[in-house]
Structure formats: structure tokens, C-alpha cells
Amino acid sequence: MPQSAPSTADLDERLRGLLDRCAAGDSGALQPLYELASPLLFGCLTRILRRRALAEEALQDVFVSIWQRAGQFSAMRGRPMAWMVSIARYRAIDLLRHERAAPVLVPDLPEQAPAEEPDAEVFGWLPASALLERCLQLLTDRQRQCLELAFVGGNSHEDISRLTGNPLGTIKSWIRRGLQSLRQCLES
Amino acid sequence: MTPQNPNVVDRLAAEYVLGTLRGPARRRFERWRGSSALVTQRCLFWEEQLIPLARALQPVPPPLHVWEGIRARLNLPEHRARARPAYALAIAASILMIIVLGAVVYWRTTQPGRLSEVATISAPAGTAAWQVEIYGERGRLIVRAGQLPPRPANRDFELWALPTGGKPVSLGLLPAGGTAERTLTEAQLQALSHATQVAVTVEPAGGSPTGQPTSTPIFVVPLRTVS
Numbered sequence: 001m002p003q004s005a006p007s008t009a010d011l012d013e014r015l016r017g018l019l020d021r022c023a024a025g026d027s028g029a030l031q032p033l034y035e036l037a038s039p040l041l042f043g044c045l046t047r048i049l050r051r052r053a054l055a056e057e058a059l060q061d062v063f064v065s066i067w068q069r070a071g072q073f074s075a076m077r078g079r080p081m082a083w084m085v086s087i088a089r090y091r092a093i094d095l096l097r098h099e100r101a102a103p104v105l106v107p108d109l110p111e112q113a114p115a116e117e118p119d120a121e122v123f124g125w126l127p128a129s130a131l132l133e134r135c136l137q138l139l140t141d142r143q144r145q146c147l148e149l150a151f152v153g154g155n156s157h158e159d160i161s162r163l164t165g166n167p168l169g170t171i172k173s174w175i176r177r178g179l180q181s182l183r184q185c186l187e188s
Numbered sequence: 189m190t191p192q193n194p195n196v197v198d199r200l201a202a203e204y205v206l207g208t209l210r211g212p213a214r215r216r217f218e219r220w221r222g223s224s225a226l227v228t229q230r231c232l233f234w235e236e237q238l239i240p241l242a243r244a245l246q247p248v249p250p251p252l253h254v255w256e257g258i259r260a261r262l263n264l265p266e267h268r269a270r271a272r273p274a275y276a277l278a279i280a281a282s283i284l285m286i287i288v289l290g291a292v293v294y295w296r297t298t299q300p301g302r303l304s305e306v307a308t309i310s311a312p313a314g315t316a317a318w319q320v321e322i323y324g325e326r327g328r329l330i331v332r333a334g335q336l337p338p339r340p341a342n343r344d345f346e347l348w349a350l351p352t353g354g355k356p357v358s359l360g361l362l363p364a365g366g367t368a369e370r371t372l373t374e375a376q377l378q379a380l381s382h383a384t385q386v387a388v389t390v391e392p393a394g395g396s397p398t399g400q401p402t403s404t405p406i407f408v409v410p411l412r413t414v415s
Contacts, residue, residue, distance in 0.1 A: 030264065038250050038255075039250070068264055082236045087206060093210075102303055155207075157210075183202065
């Protein structure tokens with residue numbers, strides 16, 4: 001009998017189960033976890049670091065951290081993918097500091113063409129995505145673009161100022177106000 | 189000193205998670221994070237709220253040596269791969285859907301060993317259509333699909349080794365997406381050891397019925413030896 005694809009909740013559970021096993025020191029759990037999560041994490045790292053060799057090194061650091069810190073994750077019962085993506089993003093930002101890698105001055109998100117409407121079911125496993133989508137709609141296009149350039153591309157205020165051609169002070173205030181509006185909306 | 193004002197903590201946490209808190213301020217914040225439950229809690233809030241922005245990320249399969257590096261760094265034993273249950277494949281299918289654009293999840297059914305030869309199949313100045321990796325020692329072939337050329341209906345792309353002075357030897361069908369991995373036969377390995385090029389042809393669905401290419405190759409690319 002053909003098995004249907006597991007639901008997004010199942011996937012979350014599976015990632016969580018693997019992380020719990022890592023927390024318990026079961027080294028056999030790390031490889032399946034790697035196979036599930038590494039393409040997205042490597043995509044994240046290459047996007048921020050722009051250099052493949054550096055991203056490969058960072059991915060190793062990230063999985064070493066995941067292995068070592070799985071116990072912390074297990075204890076706080078967060079969302080597995082959010083936790084792993086955060087580890088990857090923080091590591092990449094950390095490496096940017098050392099590398100002083102110049103950002104590529106090509107806007108990745110030019111006119112903010114809203115790609116196709118994300119499939120609700122496909123993204124359903126990502127926590128509160130519908131809520132975030134709704135809240136993002138309340139921001140101005142510029143605020144939204146700044147948040148995406150920062151979160152996805154790992155760009156600093158200065159990078160975004162150069163990328164978008166807007167003064168640094170303006171960027172800082174767009175981001176600050178964008179985050180403020182988001183918080184009000186998310187917590188309302 | 190940890191800021192006490194919850195609004196300040198939240199503002200810093202948001203910019204930390206977003207990545208725009210940089211320099212000494214970021215490092216200071218990281219220290220606070222480790223010592224304050226409030227800071228930890230606000231970071232967690234933003235990490236989980238902003239993660240859907242990651243949908244704009246394009247998954248990229250890391251090269252195989254990265255896993256080997258992790259295993260070595262953690263001094264993990266090499267686990268013999270087991271046959272994966274259908275459930276795992278179903279999960280792979282879901283991840284592909286979740287991860288949207290051109291996601292490539294690969295499943296290693298064995299440790300493929302050392303990469304010996306590689307070929308990148310791409311149009312001139314184009315993005316790679318397939319990446320072909322040959323692990324000679326263990327006789328494994330791994331093909332990762334990238335941005336594929338348009339495929340006529342009821343046709344498949346077939347990969348060929350072009351041994352010098354011999355007839356092309358089929359290396360099987362190329363995947364329309366994701367990653368394909370298979371064990372090479374003795375004849376295929378033999379052909380590859382005498383080949384400096386591989387080719388791709390468009391064949392009837394299921395592959396050439398004759399065992400030889402039935403059309404002119406759409407790609408002929410060098411097979412590079414990895415030292």
C-alpha cells in the first residue's frame with residue numbers, strides 16, 4: 001500500500017525526534033537529521049556568505065553546534081527548523097564579521113516582486129507563517145523589503161543602505177518601525 | 189549590564205535575530221542572552237516568528253565531503269546505511285515540496301567513498317542542468333539535477349560514457365529533479381575508465397531501446413578527474 005507523504009506536523013515531529021536522540025547522545029540520529037535539514041541550511045549559508053568554501057566550513061560548524069546543543073533544544077521544546085536556521089544564520093553573520101566580505105551590490109530582491117503566493121499547506125509547518133504573512137502585509141513595501149534583505153541575505157543596515165540607495169538613517173528607522181509594527185500585530 | 193526595560197530588550201532581540209544588530213553591540217547582546225531569561229525568551233519569540241521569511245531561501249545540497257568533515261570533527265562512527273523505509277522517502281518528497289524551488293534532497297544508500305570524476309552538464313554560460321559525480325572506488329554514480337532543459341513529452345534524458353575508441357555506454361536515465369544515485373556495473377566502470385567525456389541524449393521514455401543513442405547528443409561535456 002502506498003504511503004502518503006507525512007504531514008508537516010509529522011516532519012516537525014521527525015526533526016524533533018532526531019534532535020531528542022542527538023540530545024541523548026545517539027550519534028546515529030545526526031546523519032538522518034543532516035540529510036533532512038542540510039540543503040536548507042546550506043542554502044541559507046551560501047546566500048549570506050556568498051562564498052561556497054566558507055559556507056561549507058560554516059555548515060560543519062553548524063552541525064557540530066546542533067549536535068552539542070541538542071540538549072538545550074530538547075529542553076526548551078521550540079520549533080526545530082527555526083532553531084537550526086537560527087544557528088546557521090548567527091554563525092554566518094559571525095563569519096561575516098571576521099571575513100569582512102563585501103556584500104554583492106546586486107539587489108537580490110529588486111522590485112520586491114511578490115513571488116507566487118506561498119502555498120499555505122507547504123509552508124504550514126513553519127510556525128505562525130499565516131500570521132506573519134498577514135502581519136507583513138501591514139508593513140510598507142520598503143519596510144518589508146528591508147526585513148527580507150536583512151533576514152534572508154544577512155545584510156547589515158549599511159549593506160541595505162547601499163543596496164537600496166537610501167540613507168542609512170532611513171533604513172534604520174524603516175527596520176525599527178517595521179519590527180515594531182510586526183510585534184504589535186503578532187502579539188495582538 | 190542587562191537592560192531592564194522590556195521594550196528595549198525586545199527591540200534589541202528583534203534586531204539581533206534579524207541580523208542587523210552588529211559589531212560590539214551584537215557580542216554584548218549575546219552575552220546577555222546567555223544570562224537573562226527575558227532576553228532568551230524574546231529571542232525565541234523572534235526566531236520563531238520570523239522563520240517563515242526563510243521561504244525565500246533556495247535549498248542547496250552541500251557536497252558530500254561536508255558530512256565527512258562533520259563526522260570526523262565529532263569523531264562519530266561510520267554508520268552502515270540501512271535500507272530506508274518507504275516512510276523516509278515520503279518524507280523526502282514532502283521536504284522537496286516544502287522547500288520549493290529546485291530543492292535537492294539526496295539519500296545516500298551507501299557511503300559513496302572518494303569522488304574520482306565529475307562532469308558538469310550545462311549549456312554554454314548557462315546554469316548547470318546536471319552535476320555528475322563518480323565514486324570509482326565503490327562504483328557509485330550520483331547525479332544532481334539543476335535547471336533542466338525543456339523535455340519533450342514522452343522522452344527521457346539519458347547519460348552516456350564516451351570511451352575513447354569504443355561505443356557509447358549508457359549510464360542510465362538522468363533525473364528530472366532531485367538527486368539520483370546508483371551502483372555502476374563493471375561494464376560502465378570499464379567504459380568510464382576509458383572515457384574523457386560524457387554525453388546526454390533525448391531518448392524515448394524509459395531510455396534508448398537499442399542500448400545505443402538514438403539521437404544526436406544535446407550535451408557532450410568533459411569528464412574531469414578529481415585529484
